[in-house]
Amino acid sequence: MLKWFTRQRYANGIEKTYGEIVRQARRPEFVINFHVADNIDGRFDLLCLHMCLVIKRLKSKPELTRQYCQDLFDFMFLDMDQSLREMGVGDLSVGKRVKEMGKAFLGRLQVYESVIELKDAKLQEALVRNVYRGNADFLEYAERLASYARQIDKKLGDTPIKAIMEGEFVLQ
Structure with a gap:
């Protein structure tokens, strides 16, 4: 039963796709x-931005990618979850923190998807709010x-969607 919640469940390119997203988000x-x-x-925030971009692309073919x-x-x-535990966050707090992070991610996904293709400053405003914590100096x-x-x-x-799903793509 516990194997259901481990990374072993994901054998269909997920780990490679996620690895590319993380690699790009961690660029100095x-x-x-x-x-x-x-x-x-x-x-x-950088991980969320890159995940949102990949998910936006995947959602263009929902019948294949849902x-x-x-x-x-x-x-x-x-x-x-694993990262928080490795950082020493207590077991009783991890679930709550992950839930908060999930809500934050879904909020960002909704906003970024709705403004990425607009030519106005809405994406910039969303990035100031999320990435730069509302600091207009940035x-x-x-x-x-x-x-970018x-x-x-x-x-x-x-x-191609298939390349993304198989982790056979490079973000930059």
């Missing part, structure tokens, strides 16, 4: 060039990050 350029905080919140998207989401939060960096996100979104749009 986000701290250096985009001034994203080098802490758990900053890393979580379960895969759910499995990718589950895998991410299994990883979040508006220039949020604008750059929005431009749109480039990745376009690249993913040109990437």
Whole structure:
């Protein structure tokens, strides 16, 4: 029964896809060039941004990807659970923290999906609010990050769904 909740359940490219998302989200350029905080919140926000972009692409073919998207989401939060435990968060707090992170992710997914293709500043505003914690001093960096996100979104749009689902793609 416990194997159901382990990574062994995910053999269909999920681990490779998630690995590419994490690899891209952890690139040092986000701290250096985009001034994203080098802490758990900053890393979580970058992971969310990249996950949202990948899920947005996958959702363009829901008949093929519905379960895969759910499995990718589950895998991410299994990883979040494990990471929190490794950081020393107590067992009684982990579930609550993961639930909060899940709500935060779903909120970001909804917002990013709705504004990524708009030519206005709504994506930039969402990034200031989420990534830069509402600090308007980071508006220039949020604008750059929005431009980057749109480039990745376009690249993913040109990437075959099958390649993403098999983890055979590179975000940059």
